[in-house]
Amino acid sequence: MSRGTWLVGRLLQIIPTLLLIGVVVFVLVHLLPGDIVTSMLGDHATKQAVANLRRSLGLDRTLAEQFVLFVRNALRGSFGDSLAHGIPVARLIAQRLPVTAMLTAMAVVIAVVLAVPLAFVAALRAERAPDIAIRVAFQVGLSSPIFYVGLVLLSVFAAWLRWFPVGGYGSGFLDHIYHLILPAFALALSLSAILMRNLRAAILGVIRAEYVDFARAKGIAARLVLFRHVLRNALIATVTLLGLSIGSLLGGAVVTETVFAVPGVGRLMVDSIFARDYPVIEALTLILAVVVSITFLATDILQMVLDPRIGR
Amino acid sequence: MRRLPVSLLVGGTLLLVFVACALVPGWFAPYNPDAFNYTALLARPSGAHLFGTDQFGRDILSRTIWAAAVDLQIAIFAVIFPLLIGSVIGLFVGWYEGWLDIVFGRLVDLVVTFPFLVIVIAIVAILGPGLVNMYIAIATVGWVFYARLMRGEVLVQKHADYVAAARGLGYSTPRILFRHILPNAIRPVLVYSVTDMALEILLGSSLGYLGLGAQPPTAEWGVLIADGKNFFTQAPWTSLFPGIAIVLAGLAFSLTGDGLASLFELRR
Numbered sequence: 001m002s003r004g005t006w007l008v009g010r011l012l013q014i015i016p017t018l019l020l021i022g023v024v025v026f027v028l029v030h031l032l033p034g035d036i037v038t039s040m041l042g043d044h045a046t047k048q049a050v051a052n053l054r055r056s057l058g059l060d061r062t063l064a065e066q067f068v069l070f071v072r073n074a075l076r077g078s079f080g081d082s083l084a085h086g087i088p089v090a091r092l093i094a095q096r097l098p099v100t101a102m103l104t105a106m107a108v109v110i111a112v113v114l115a116v117p118l119a120f121v122a123a124l125r126a127e128r129a130p131d132i133a134i135r136v137a138f139q140v141g142l143s144s145p146i147f148y149v150g151l152v153l154l155s156v157f158a159a160w161l162r163w164f165p166v167g168g169y170g171s172g173f174l175d176h177i178y179h180l181i182l183p184a185f186a187l188a189l190s191l192s193a194i195l196m197r198n199l200r201a202a203i204l205g206v207i208r209a210e211y212v213d214f215a216r217a218k219g220i221a222a223r224l225v226l227f228r229h230v231l232r233n234a235l236i237a238t239v240t241l242l243g244l245s246i247g248s249l250l251g252g253a254v255v256t257e258t259v260f261a262v263p264g265v266g267r268l269m270v271d272s273i274f275a276r277d278y279p280v281i282e283a284l285t286l287i288l289a290v291v292v293s294i295t296f297l298a299t300d301i302l303q304m305v306l307d308p309r310i311g312r
Numbered sequence: 313m314r315r316l317p318v319s320l321l322v323g324g325t326l327l328l329v330f331v332a333c334a335l336v337p338g339w340f341a342p343y344n345p346d347a348f349n350y351t352a353l354l355a356r357p358s359g360a361h362l363f364g365t366d367q368f369g370r371d372i373l374s375r376t377i378w379a380a381a382v383d384l385q386i387a388i389f390a391v392i393f394p395l396l397i398g399s400v401i402g403l404f405v406g407w408y409e410g411w412l413d414i415v416f417g418r419l420v421d422l423v424v425t426f427p428f429l430v431i432v433i434a435i436v437a438i439l440g441p442g443l444v445n446m447y448i449a450i451a452t453v454g455w456v457f458y459a460r461l462m463r464g465e466v467l468v469q470k471h472a473d474y475v476a477a478a479r480g481l482g483y484s485t486p487r488i489l490f491r492h493i494l495p496n497a498i499r500p501v502l503v504y505s506v507t508d509m510a511l512e513i514l515l516g517s518s519l520g521y522l523g524l525g526a527q528p529p530t531a532e533w534g535v536l537i538a539d540g541k542n543f544f545t546q547a548p549w550t551s552l553f554p555g556i557a558i559v560l561a562g563l564a565f566s567l568t569g570d571g572l573a574s575l576f577e578l579r580r
Contacts, residue, residue, distance in 0.1 A: 020422045028434060143562030145514045147521045147534070148555040151541060159545045251429025255518050269430065270522055273437040285426070285434045293425040 003304065014297055021289045026070050029282045030063065079283035084275035089283045093265060097287075099169055100264035102176060103256065104249050106184035108242060111192035116238070119199035126204060138193040146252050150186040150259035157182060167261035183260040187252045191245055195238065202237035206230045236306050243299025247292050320571025326564035333380040341374035345531055354547040364549035366540060372549060376557050379531040383561060386443070386516035386525075386532075387509035393451035395505050398458025399498065403489050405459065406466025416463070423456045429515065433524055441524045446516065461504055465497035472496070499576060507569030510562045517558050533558045
């Protein structure tokens with residue numbers, strides 16, 4: 001199989017995945033017990049109001065018709081109006097999505113910057129004091145829920161030391177970064193712990209692999225061997241793991257944005273739940289799943305570029 | 313006898329402490345966790361109140377101890393249903409393979425595209441907040457991970473000699489699956505479930521904090537932290553100590569899980 005065919009095959013794979021994502025979200029909203037209309041309007045709504053809302057949501061049609069309508073609307077990016085905000089859901093999400101994208105990107109950068117050097121130290125000093133100290137620290141990091149880390153960061157660095165704002169998003173690019181540093185740290189902690197653990201294992205695997213011995217035997221300086229071989233393999237491991245972590249990052253963003261009052265899609269999701277804003281919940285679940293599957297696709301392609309063994 | 317891994321000793325000891333708190337909180341808690349005390353509102357940690365008090369003068373230490381019961385309950389119920397459902401499905405998928413396996417593979421691909429927390433809170437949003445609905449939401453998605461693990465194990469076990477022997481004896485498929493393969497394949501699943509309990513405590517307390525899990529006045533660590541967050545600058549102990557309890561409980565389960573894995577020499 002040539003790399004071209006592999007790529008086309010992988011690209012085509014996303015179509016059934018996207019369709020199935022649509023089915024799941026549709027089933028979630030339309031088939032779960034509990035009538036959405038009643039929970040949106042409350043128990044004391046008039047029959048007329050219930051009927052009107054059912055019609056405007058398309059709930060008076062057959063399930064098949066509803067699904068076709070749902071897919072067609074989703075493809076057009078039309079998710080109706082937000083019940084709480086009164087503006088189109090698509091516009092609402094478009095305003096909020098860049099905030100979450102920036103938060104997640106910053107968290108990834110922080111996680112990598114934390115994990116890579118520590119993983120190298122831990123792997124090169126494996127089973128000795130630095131390795132054990134780093135692993136204990138990261139085990140604690142892994143067991144700390146984001147909302148708690150966030151709260152501690154907030155109280156120390158924002159409320160007490162006043163180095164950072166207590167929340168919000170600010171205005172202007174640099175101000176956004178300034179506002180997102182603490183939230184990004186909170187979000188990055190568990191990712192960097194997982195990344196550290198995997199990188200350490202990957203580096204250990206390479207160090208103990210035969211081709212490093214071979215390269216050394218050829219007389220290549222030890223440091224160069226480490227850089228060329230270890231870094232390349234570590235890079236592949238990192239890219240894969242970061243790609244696979246996108247789901248838990250987005251989930252973490254929901255909590256982080258709530259703690260730090262960051263106006264991204266995560267906070268929008270939580271707010272919408274309490275506002276019973278079902279069109280927004282439906283659209284967000286769909287969009288976030290699509291973001292994840294596209295990230296998986298991008299990860300696979302990037303892996304192919306980095307690892308010459310894939311797709312040959 | 314093999315030497316016990318350090319992680320298992322530390323994790324297991326911590327776990328015992330939490331289980332004791334959960335089973336008989338009254339023995340350890342110095343005060344009634346729900347008793348108001350208007351003479352000690354937001355009192356600092358002291359000899360009388362080791363962890364301080366909250367805005368109603370309730371003793372934080374006692375509330376944290378009583379909350380252990382709720383959070384350990386979360387660890388158990390958020391794991392047991394996905395474990396049972398997933399194991400049975402994984403057993404059949406691994407045994408029959410074929411189209412069942414293809415469908416299952418697609419399902420796994422699909423489930424992992426939904427951020428776990430997002431799909432769980434979406435389901436909770438529709439069912440309504442609360443612990444029972446949280447368990448339903450977690451089981452709806454979580455069984456897939458157990459099924460995947462069990463399937464992989466069955467794929468290995470089904471080619472073992474004892475399975476051929478059982479077949480030769482003419483045992484029925486359910487008997488082979490549940491009496492012979494299941495006991496041999498369950499170990500990695502059970503070890504994973506211990507690690508998973510750590511994750512579920514983090515998830516459960518996060519949902520409690522967001523107001524989607526345990527509902528106040530239930531003393532649950534996430535709920536306690538949410539209660540205290542408005543006083544966090546003036547009285548940080550209100551949230552600080554329940555948070556430490558979460559971290560320690562997470563450590564207890566994940567260290568125990570790690571320890572069991574290395575004891576049984578499982579690949580991770």
